[in-house]
Amino acid sequence: MNNNMSPAGSLERLRALDKERMHISRAAALLQWDQETFLPSGGIEERAEQLAVLEGLAHEKLVHREVGELLDRLSDVLSLNDAGMLLNTQDGFPVGDFIRVLRRDYEKAVKIPVDFVRECAKAEGLSQAAWVEARKQKDFTAFAPHLEKMLNFARQKAEFWGWEKSRLYDGLLDYYEPSLGVKELTAIFGPLRDRLQLLLRKITEKPRPGDVFLHHNFEKAKQEAFCREVLSGIGFDGTRGRLDISAHPFTTTLGFNDVRITTRYAVSDPLSGLFSVIHESGHAFYELGLDNALQYSCLAEGTSMGIHESQSRLWENVIGRSRAFWEPWFSRLQDCFSAELGETDFDSFYRTVNTIVPGPIRVEADEVSYSLHIILRFELEEKLLSGKLEVNELPEAWNAGMKDYLGVECTDDAEGVLQDVHWSMGAFGYFPSYALGNLYALQIWDTLNEEIGPVDTMLQRREYGDIHSWLKDNIHCKGRSKEPAELIREVTGRSLSADSFFRYIEQKYSELYGI
């Protein structure tokens, strides 16, 4: 490195290195997208090797000594001078945030020894394979030793990152959602759990509404056509993204103007594919709403898992399952499936898409049950990481929690403790972000309504422009330049709580179920 480089020169060099790494990461993301959508089965094995090479290259670029030196030098400059001096030269690029976020990424990566990463990756592969097999056999015991290993790796990771032994789970949570640790989450999730549990009990005492989708086959090609109509109708720009099919729906960013979503269709349910499309488009709107100044930098992404999930759940549930949203769309759905739904009245349809039925499977859960699934996982993760719960005690604790929170009996481990892939990959601390998404979503939605609402008239007219503008200006455009805690305070005027979310749930479902 040239030691006489000016601060501006150093910044330019650091941004060039960051940009190159982003390009490699996005190329890797394309390899992954293709793997889930179009890759011929014969190509799977080699694809894994190609991905490992690109991910390795991106990692090398991130932990390169020059990156560390440039970060140090620029941090010194920023602490000596007013950051504004540099900022002014950067066309609205937030230099201070860039240094902060890149330093965090750099340190997260550089603190983990290469040998450990390699060992982890190998163990993860074995663990996932064991999980697949154990799930097939519906037997937790075969997976237990792998889970033990994954827990130890996760603990070590948090230690490498510098967390005290007593706060390792905080370290993992922080990776996905900065500044929301065990203490904060317990304070939010505990009371929410009790309120949801009570509401759910009241709902399940009421008669269950009929299912208007029963006894029909909904042709997949027609579903896809309807999905594309809705997707375009809610404002997804087809010149900046795509919709394809994969086994598990996902969103991936392949470029600043290339964000792709996927879904899958079930003939028995004309809306499960659609709700995935709307969910993923919420993620995509976030990534497509970034400020141009952030392009090609590490800031050009959503700021946290929880905020990301807030955008997808806002669109899927708060908007996508609302009465006002469906008022104009229901007749279009009827046009597509006239034989199947021509005679259905709107009210029955609306009840069907908002039916509450607690069940064992998280990904099929309704709006009331969903957060309870997550809170249980959070509590179990906390106990596992801190050693309060042994791995072999997990299935029993799981089943007891499901019975207690949701009134559900798991018939076997496959639909119980083995249902999710996350733990087999060592992704502890990830689950809470799903529930946080719900809470952020409603807190943001309340503010949006105060500022531009009520939005029901807009939804009834299929006018989504003001909603998009508000979300873009207040959330999306900022990318990673704002930490989630700061973002939510700035946007909504208060720290995260479950109040907005529970009020929304209580009001909507009390009305629907006559409670």
Added chain:
Amino acid sequence: MNNNMSPAGSLERLRALDKERMHISRAAALLQWDQETFLPSGGIEERAEQLAVLEGLAHEKLVHREVGELLDRLSDVLSLNDAGMLLNTQDGFPVGDFIRVLRRDYEKAVKIPVDFVRECAKAEGLSQAAWVEARKQKDFTAFAPHLEKMLNFARQKAEFWGWEKSRLYDGLLDYYEPSLGVKELTAIFGPLRDRLQLLLRKITEKPRPGDVFLHHNFEKAKQEAFCREVLSGIGFDGTRGRLDISAHPFTTTLGFNDVRITTRYAVSDPLSGLFSVIHESGHAFYELGLDNALQYSCLAEGTSMGIHESQSRLWENVIGRSRAFWEPWFSRLQDCFSAELGETDFDSFYRTVNTIVPGPIRVEADEVSYSLHIILRFELEEKLLSGKLEVNELPEAWNAGMKDYLGVECTDDAEGVLQDVHWSMGAFGYFPSYALGNLYALQIWDTLNEEIGPVDTMLQRREYGDIHSWLKDNIHCKGRSKEPAELIREVTGRSLSADSFFRYIEQKYSELYGI
């Protein structure tokens, strides 16, 4: 580098480096495939940058000092000992060929200065843009200065590679088709030109057969269904490849078990899309027929442009436009387009797919005209590179050649000298491989027929297995381990000539046109 590394260790290291580079190149190929098939328009600009990064990384890996050192060390070992000593340890991997081919790639890359590459790439971008614009304006003069630059870059490149000033075009030809230079090509192309010219004149004096496709619209979805049926029928393995749509048909290798082809459909012609599919599947069969031992190495590709083109043309023309091939397929085509072709008799259909009509556009040319288009380009390239022809004299020379060889008048530069993209990219020496493909194809076909033929009965029964096996065992499996000249001599017992090709053309079209 560890200087005490054993020969086996050096080889292992060199193969690992080569494999990593191949993985990066294949990732780049996926980026390109996606660009031509599915990339949203908004993503084009960033994709170009992503591609540049990956191609840069692949280049870095190729020209790395360690590669040169390992090549030197292993060459020394191979020259001292019997190559067999190493070979034996390598499960059929041809070590000597690997060192030879990788050294050639390495030297081709390392001899070109980085600054020159960058300057070239920039000029090529401008040149291509100017070509697009000039073609739109149908005016060569705006493109002429760029062509001049491209010629100079090409000359410099050949000089960097070590070719004498008097043999620069030989150097460029050698890049695409080793050991076939100006002298060899002139000796083959000259007499072929005269014979084709004479035959073409005789054909055009005869009445032109009717066109059974006229006055119909052939629905694209039906065309695609038929293409997929034929593709699978001729033995394309859907677990090792895909068929998609792009503006210009192409084949790309994304992995040893992932070779993808594309086509496009025209409503006015039910077979133009199909012939592209068959053509590209010929390329794909080659790449899918490589020996397993070559996987992940630089040998895992076709040996030259000409041999590659021989495989595509063999399938598209020699097989795909033959009477025997269509005998069983025609009724299937009629089933797909019963309204349009139900009343058509086989003989008229067969004449239509083999109609000879000389025209100005190379990519639309028939089997008799095609090679004349190429020979004209070869002769003009030779004159341009050697300075016998000035750039500003090119359009006139082009038009005179078209008139002389094909009896065609070009109405403007767009359908004349500006029709192909190749020269705007500086790809001089590439064109001859298209005609060489025709010649290799028929020389190979004659041998195949001697050894397993006549194949007409196989084609009539839609039995392609023996053809595939023969091509795989004799051509495909060898990849780059055999140079094309050596390959063709070993397989057919003689050096390349135009005899088989012309005999095939003369016989087929004399019969069709009653000459």
